[in-house]
Amino acid sequence: MSARVLVVDDILINVKLLEAKLSAEYFDVVTALNGLDALAICERGEADIVLLDVMMPGMNGFEVCQRLKSGPNTAHIPVVMVTALDQPSDRLKGLDAGADDFLTKPLDDTALFARVRSLVRLKSVTDELRNRALASRRLGIADPLAAAASETGLNGRILLIEDRPASQERLSTALSAFHVVDVEADPHQALIKAAEGEYEAVLVSLDLQDHDGLRLCSQLRSLERTRDVPVLMLGEADDRARILRGLEIGAHDFLVRPVDRNELLARVRTQVRRKRFTERLRDSVQSSMEMAVMDQLTGLHNRRYLDTRTAVLFDESVLRARSLALLVLDVDRFKTVNDTWGHDAGDEVLREFADRVRACTRGIDLVARMGGEEVVVVLPDTTLEAAHAVAERIRERVEAEPFSIHRNARAISVTVSIGVASRRAGDASPAEMAKRADDALYRAKESGRNRVIVASAA
Incomplete structure (x- = not known):
């Protein structure tokens, strides 16, 4: 797996040594001799992962890491702190700064490469989401990266899979101070629970009795x-080979027994934060997709989606020799509503109108706002007679009850005129069908409004 690895160390010989090792494993290597240069490289998007020395003059590695993890444009970049410091307090300080891992010199090359590959693989999952989320800024969505970077990683829902009672008690007590923790000793039940529980992190003991913990991780x-x-894997210090294998098959992190409480909390918090970061990006992408095809006032599909989807439905109707109908709806005297009661009241009417139309249609029907007070409904596998019945049902539903405006302070009567048409054998495009429905709508308006007119089927 190729990736751009940024090596940051103020000692040139250390930089050159790591550069040679990583290049031999087919990584692209970028180097920096100080924290400011490292930050600049990351801001330019030139690194997939950072191997960061702690003891540097000016700005130490802890500060560099903290700044990377708090920046909207760099929070997603994995950081592995590499140092000669080997005290638990130093490791905890690095993890609290947001580091994804903390490796002690002299480095074990196999462990280093496994960790780099694992973290790069995880980062690749978020990169496409980030790119799409950035595009959502143009649609007016609040900056998704800033929101994601501010995540704390606390109050997570955690599943602990452990069959040692003493270990269960110790780990769950530590985690419960900051998270909601469920404990499961049976691996089969744990898998079911994990699938149903919407957990934000799962801790798996590799030493489960009569069960392979790695297989559970893989599942x-x-x-x-x-x-x-x-x-996150829980393993023994002498179980290095299985831990590395776990990273290869996709486990995100590991802890070695005896588990340090503070390191446990820091690593779980990092994983919860990363998951929420990814979810926020995914939600942003979903929102941007919806904004591209949805009308924000009514929640109906917009004109762009209507044109594209109607063409698809029309082609399918021709190919399968199935019926297709189309309704064009227009709220009667809508301008009077705006002029008399204000545009806010008009918006309230349109929202309620959209809800009533939706209530009279099926899930397979396409309901879209053309613009203003005009709505189009496309009805697959629907004859002209059935479409007329749907239109009458909508008309009656709109007329039946007054529309609330001014936040329920007033109620006004609203009616709708509807034109109906269906696909003819000679139609070359949906535009011809839509034109007939539009002409029928015009006749409904001319005939006194609050009525349905059906275009001729011939």
Whole structure:
């Protein structure tokens, strides 16, 4: 797996040594001799992962890491702190600064490469989401990266899979101070619970009795409902080979027994934060997609989606020799509503109008706002007679009850005129069908409004 690795160290010989090792493993290597240069490289998007020395003059590694993890444009970049410091307090300080891992010199090359590959793989999951989320700024959505970077990683929902009672008690007590923790000793039940529980992190003991903990990790990473949940392995110090294997198959992190309470909390918090970061980006992408095809006032599809989807439905109707109908709806005297009661009242009427139309249609029907007070409904597999019945149902539903305006302070009567048409054998495009429905709507307006007119089927 190729990736751009930024090596940051103020000692040139250390930089050159790591550069040579990583290049031999087919990584692209970028280097920096101080924290400011490292920050600039990351801001320009020139690094997929950072190997960061702690002891540097001016700005130490802890500060560099903290700044990277708090910046909207760099929070997603994995940081591995590399140092000669080996005290638990130093490790905790690095993890609290937001580091994804903390490796002690002299480095074990196999462990280093496994960690780099694992973190790069995880980062690749978020990169496409980030790019799409950035595009959502143009649609007026609040900056998704800033919101994601501000996540604390606290109050997570955690599943602990452990069958040692003493370890269960110790780990769950520590985690419960900051998270909601469920404990499960049975691996089979744990897998079911993980799939149903919407957890933000799962801790798996590799030493489960009569069960392979690595296989459980693999299952969690492969099941659709759990593949996005961070998995942390709990292993013994002499179980290095299995831990590295776990990273290769997709586990996100690991802890070595005896587990330090503070390190446990820091690593779980990091994983919860990363999951929420990814979810925020995914939500932003979903919102931007919806904004591209939805009308924000009514929640109906917009004109762009209507044109595209109607063409697809029309082609399918021709190919399968199935019926297709179209309704054009227009709120009667809508300008009078705006002029008399104000545009806010007009918006309230349009929202309620959209809700009533939706209530009279099926899930497979396409309901879209053309603009202003005009709505189009496309009805697949629907004859002209059935479409007329749908239109009458909508007309009656609109007329039946007054529309509330001014936040329920007033109620006004509203009616709708509707034109109906269906696909003819000679139609070359949906535009011809839409034109007939539009002409029928015009006749409904001319005939006194609050009525349905059906275009001739011939």
